[in-house]
Amino acid sequence: MANQLNHHSNLRILKEIAELLNEGTEISPLLSGVLQKLLKVTGVTTGWIFLIDKDGRHTVEAAEHLPPALLKNNCEPLKRGSCWCVDGFKKGTLTKASNIIECRRIETAVKRQQGETNGIAYHATIPLQLGDEMFGLLNVAAPGKKEFSHDELALLESVALQIGSAIKRIRLTKKEQEMALIEERNRLARDLHDSVNQLLFSLSLTARGGIEMTEDMATKDTFRHIQSLSQEAQTEMRALIWQLKPSGLEKGLVQAIKSYGEMLGLKIDTKLSGVISLPTRVEETLWRVSQEALNNCKRHSGQNEVLISITVTHGRVCLTIRDRGCGFIFEGEQILPSLGIESMQDRVESLGGTFKLETAPSKGTTIIVELPY
Numbered sequence: 001m002a003n004q005l006n007h008h009s010n011l012r013i014l015k016e017i018a019e020l021l022n023e024g025t026e027i028s029p030l031l032s033g034v035l036q037k038l039l040k041v042t043g044v045t046t047g048w049i050f051l052i053d054k055d056g057r058h059t060v061e062a063a064e065h066l067p068p069a070l071l072k073n074n075c076e077p078l079k080r081g082s083c084w085c086v087d088g089f090k091k092g093t094l095t096k097a098s099n100i101i102e103c104r105r106i107e108t109a110v111k112r113q114q115g116e117t118n119g120i121a122y123h124a125t126i127p128l129q130l131g132d133e134m135f136g137l138l139n140v141a142a143p144g145k146k147e148f149s150h151d152e153l154a155l156l157e158s159v160a161l162q163i164g165s166a167i168k169r170i171r172l173t174k175k176e177q178e179m180a181l182i183e184e185r186n187r188l189a190r191d192l193h194d195s196v197n198q199l200l201f202s203l204s205l206t207a208r209g210g211i212e213m214t215e216d217m218a219t220k221d222t223f224r225h226i227q228s229l230s231q232e233a234q235t236e237m238r239a240l241i242w243q244l245k246p247s248g249l250e251k252g253l254v255q256a257i258k259s260y261g262e263m264l265g266l267k268i269d270t271k272l273s274g275v276i277s278l279p280t281r282v283e284e285t286l287w288r289v290s291q292e293a294l295n296n297c298k299r300h301s302g303q304n305e306v307l308i309s310i311t312v313t314h315g316r317v318c319l320t321i322r323d324r325g326c327g328f329i330f331e332g333e334q335i336l337p338s339l340g341i342e343s344m345q346d347r348v349e350s351l352g353g354t355f356k357l358e359t360a361p362s363k364g365t366t367i368i369v370e371l372p373y
Contacts, residue, residue: 013041014158021166025173027051030166031062038159039064042152044140046120048078049128049163051136056090057315061136068115069106077109085125085137094137097126097153097160101146119143126156130164138163178280189244197237204230238263239295253283257290257308264298267305274312282373285351286310286319289344293321293367296340301325301365317371324364330357344369 017037024030035047048063048070060078063070070077083104088094100123110117123141127134138160140148148156207227211220239260254270261268278286290308297306303325311318344367345355353371 013038013155014162016041017159018162021162024166025170027167027170028061030170031163032064034159034163035062035064038140042140042155044142044145046118046123046142047138047140048075049136049138050078050086050089051128051167052086052089052134058086058136067118067120069109069117072109072114077105077114081105081108085139088125089127089134089137094125094127095129097124097148097157099147099153100125100139122146124148124153124156126153126160128160128164128167130161130168133164133168135164135167185244189241192237192241192244197234197241200230200234200237204234235264253278253286254308254310256287257294260291261294261306264294265304266294266298269305269307271307271309273310274317278312278317279373281351282317282371285347285353285371286317286369288347289319289367289369290321292340292344296365297321297323297325300328303364315372317373319369319371320366322364322366327359327361327363327365329361330359 017034020033020037021030024033031049035049039045039047046065046067048066049061050058051061052058058079060075063075063078066075066078081104085094085098085100088098103121103123106117106121106123109115120141120143122145123139126138126140128136128138138156140156204227207223207230210223211227214220214223254272258268258270294306297303301323303323305324307320307322309318309320309322311320341357348355348369348371351371353369356368357365358368359365
């Protein structure tokens with residue numbers, strides 16, 4: 001009878017978590033909600049979830065009721081260094097729920113006197129996976145608990161399998177959305193090129209013909225002004241089409257930036273340090289920031305030379321864009337001077353990065369972006 005009651009309890013727990021997972025569309029809040037529910041219905045008091053990428057870098061995607069020793073400096077003891085469970089995940093030896101007899105992260109935190117552990121010294125670790133795909137680890141613990149039973153580990157494995165399935169679903173959905181967005185951008189780029197861009201080209205030719213056909217100087221000046229405006233609009237249209245369907249991004253970020261700058265009539269000097277192999281979202285953000293910065297250089301700097309530096313270190317990428325143009329008055333505490341610059345900052349900060357603008361009259365303008373990856 002006890003086993004039957006326990007079986008029904010586990011089914012109820014799995015049902016509640018499955019309902020929660022089916023509603024989620026964003027990974028981080030979803031994992032936090034599942035972890036909260038898991039701790040509430042199972043009796044364990046503490047949990048954290050690592051997501052681990054293909055390069056072996058791990059992030060703390062969710063954490064609940066961590067003791068002070070692991071909370072120090074925004075969970076630095078969990079974010080830095082290695083441990084048996086992360087190492088086992090990377091090596092492919094951690095394939096099922098396991099009891100961790102001694103947690104290296106907790107031991108290190110105690111040695112460094114980083115705070116109380118609230119009686120937690122051991123934890124269970126469960127891989128988040130779906131078939132052959134591995135996403136990360138679920139870790140749970142409770143004060144004084146040295147070992148999780150076979151039934152407890154089996155329940156945690158079932159929960160981890162559900163989490164892995166949800167992560168896969170969300171990532172596939174986002175990939176489909178990205179592909180749909182790319183296709184829509186390509187369609188808009190084609191439409192603009194085939195219609196508006198051709199109309200502007202025709203307008204420029206008509207204005208040129210008007211200049212040659214009339215002898216009246218005022219009329220010539222009017223046609224010249226129309227031709228100049230149409231050519232300027234063509235340049236803007238080419239830039240817009242380039243933004244919608246970047247020619248050259250498939251050849252790499254640096255080549256795309258150089259090609260875009262050259263299309264605007266700018267001379268781009270690039271410096272690259274480190275090997276670039278960036279996630280799509282990070283590369284897209286750097287690309288959009290570079291576009292906006294180059295547009296501003298073209299319109300406002302009064303110079304056609306731009307220096308671009310990209311430095312890649314372990315886990316971080318730094319993009320610096322500098323011109324030696326006229327610059328402007330700007331103090332660090334001021335509101336950013338344009339919607340374009342504000343959108344650059346928003347893009348960067350949405351990925352947990354930092355955005356910095358440095359400028360002064362006659363000193364040029366520098367934009368510095370740092371992003372984790």
